[in-house]
Amino acid sequence: MDKMLVNGGLTLNGDVNVSGAKNSALPLIFSTLLAEGRHDLNNVPGLNDIDSAEGLMTSLGCTIKRDKAQMTIDVPAEVETLAHYDQVRKMRASILVLGPLLARFNKAKVSLPGGCAIGARPIGMHLDALEKMGAKIHVDAGYVVATTTGLKGAIIDLPFATVGGTENIMMAASLAEGTTTINNAAREPEISDLADYLTTMGVQVSGAGTSTIKITGQKELRAGSHQVIADRIEAGTLVVAGALSGGEVRVKNCRPDHLESFLQALGQMNVQIETTETEIHVKGCKNIKPISIVTEPYPGYPTDLQAQIMTLMTQADGVSHITEKVFENRFMHVSELLRMGAEIDIENKTATIVGKRNLLAAPVMATDLRASASLILAGLVAEGETEVNRIYHLDRGYEKLEDKLSGLGANIKRVKNKS
Numbered sequence: 480m481d482k483m484l485v486n487g488g489l490t491l492n493g494d495v496n497v498s499g500a501k502n503s504a505l506p507l508i509f510s511t512l513l514a515e516g517r518h519d520l521n522n523v524p525g526l527n528d529i530d531s532a533e534g535l536m537t538s539l540g541c542t543i544k545r546d547k548a549q550m551t552i553d554v555p556a557e558v559e560t561l562a563h564y565d566q567v568r569k570m571r572a573s574i575l576v577l578g579p580l581l582a583r584f585n586k587a588k589v590s591l592p593g594g595c596a597i598g599a600r601p602i603g604m605h606l607d608a609l610e611k612m613g614a615k616i617h618v619d620a621g622y623v624v625a626t627t628t629g630l631k632g633a634i635i636d637l638p639f640a641t642v643g644g645t646e647n648i649m650m651a652a653s654l655a656e657g658t659t660t661i662n663n664a665a666r667e668p669e670i671s672d673l674a675d676y677l678t679t680m681g682v683q684v685s686g687a688g689t690s691t692i693k694i695t696g697q698k699e700l701r702a703g704s705h706q707v708i709a710d711r712i713e714a715g716t717l718v719v720a721g722a723l724s725g726g727e728v729r730v731k732n733c734r735p736d737h738l739e740s741f742l743q744a745l746g747q748m749n750v751q752i753e754t755t756e757t758e759i760h761v762k763g764c765k766n767i768k769p770i771s772i773v774t775e776p777y778p779g780y781p782t783d784l785q786a787q788i789m790t791l792m793t794q795a796d797g798v799s800h801i802t803e804k805v806f807e808n809r810f811m812h813v814s815e816l817l818r819m820g821a822e823i824d825i826e827n828k829t830a831t832i833v834g835k836r837n838l839l840a841a842p843v844m845a846t847d848l849r850a851s852a853s854l855i856l857a858g859l860v861a862e863g864e865t866e867v868n869r870i871y872h873l874d875r876g877y878e879k880l881e882d883k884l885s886g887l888g889a890n891i892k893r894v895k896n897k898s
C-alpha cells in the first residue's frame with residue numbers, strides 16, 4: 480500500500496486548479512443508464528472511485544472511453560441489470576444504479592453496499608421511496624432485488640435530506656409515469672448538477688437546489704453531453720492548505736458560491752479570503768481564531784470538510800468545537816491527529832479542539848477519504864516528516880493531490896509500496 484511522506488513547515492504560494500466533482504460525476508455516470516446512446520461527460524476527475532464506476536458500468540454492458548477529463552459512455556438498448564457484489568463493494572455510491580436500472584428495465588438486482596468506516600450508511604430511505612413509486616423490493620443473500628410493472632410518480636417525504644436517496648429517486652422518477660415530488664430533498668450543488676443533465680436528457684425537473692424537487696417522467700430520454708461542476712470539497716481542502724501554510728494560494732476553476740458556509744467559517748477564524756466567480760484567494764495568517772461548527776446537509780457546514788477544518792483548528796488561538804450531525808462515526812482522524820500532538824477530546828457527537836498546538840511528525844494511518852486529507856494537511860504544518868499510510872483512501876477522492884501541493888511549494892512525495 481502506498482504512503483505519503485510530508486515534510487512540514489514550508490510556506491505554500493501560487494495557483495492550483497480544482498478537478499471535477501467526484502460526488503457529481505458518480506451520479507452523472509450512473510444516470511446515463513436512463514438513455515440509450517452516446518453520452519459525453521467533461522471535467523470528470525481521475526480518481527479511483529471513477530475507475531470503480533467505470534468498472535461497474537462496463538460490467539453492465541456499457542462501453543466507456545476516457546481521454547483525460549473527457550468520458551464517453553455508450554449505453555446499449557439492453558444492459559445487464561445485475562450489479563455484482565465484486566463491483567459494488569468497492570464503492571457505496573454504486574447503489575445509485577438501482578434507480579436508473581429499475582426505471583428503464585423494470586428490474587434490478589444490486590448488491591447491498593455494506594457499511595463503511597464513517598457509519599452504517601443504510602439505504603432504507605432509497606428503498607422506501609422506490610416502493611412508493613411501485614417497486615416490489617426484497618433483500619436476498621446480500622442483494623437488493625427490485626421489480627416493477629412500471630414506476631409511477633409519487634409524493635416522497637424524506638425523513639433526512641439524503642444526497643444519494645434524493646439522486647436515486649430523481650433518476651427513477653425520470654422514466655416514471657407522472658410527476659414525483661421529493662420533499663426534504665437534499666440541496667447540494669451535486670443535486671442541481673444531476674438535475675441539469677437529466678433536463679438535457681429530456682426530463683422535466685424543477686426545484687433542484689431547494690428542499691422540494693418535482694420530476695415529471697418521460698417515456699424515453701436521449702443521450703447528451705454535460706460538464707461536471709468543480710469539486711467543492713477538493714477546493715475547500717486546498718483552501719485549508721493555504722490557510723495553514725502562511726502563504727498566498729489561489730484556488731482556481733472552482734465555485735466559491737458552493738462553499739458559502741465553509742468560507743464563512745474561515746472568515747470567522749480570521750483567515751483572509753477573497754473570491755471571484757471561479758477563484759478563492761487565501762492568505763495564511765498567524766492569529767487564527769477558534770470557532771464552533773455543526774455539520775449539516777447543504778447549505779449547512781459540509782461534513783466532507785469537517786476533518787480538514789479540524790486540522791486548522793489545532794492551530795487556532797483557543798478552543799474550537801465541531802459537532803458532527805450527518806454521520807455517526809466521522810471522528811476517526813482524531814486519534815491520528817492526537818499522535819501528532821493535537822489536543823482533542825470527543826464527547827458524544829462533539830469534538831473539542833484545543834488550539835495552538837505544535838504538531839510533530841509521526842507515522843499515521845488514513846481511515847477514510849476525508850480523514851486522509853486532514854492528515855496530509857497536518858503534515859504540512861508538523862515539524863519533521865509525517866508518514867501517512869493507507870493512502871488508497873485519499874486516491875478515491877483526490878486527483879494527484881501530492882502534485883497539486885508540490886506545485887504550491889510543499890515537500891510531499893508518494894512512496895509506492897512494491898508488494
Ligand code: EPZ
Nearest residue numbers: 502572600601602603604605641642643644783805806848
Ligand atoms: C453523499 O453520501 C456523499 N457521497 C458523501 O461524500 C457525503 O458525505 C454525504 O453525501 C453527505 O453529504 C457521494 O455523493 C458519492 P447521505 P450519501 O445519504 O449519499 C443516513 C465523500 O467524502 N441515511 O446524505 O451516502 C446516512 O447513514 C463522501 O466524498 C440513512 O439513514 O450520504 C448518513 O448518516 C463521504 N438512510 C446520512 O443519512 C438512508 O436511506 C447522510 O447520508 C440514506 C441515508
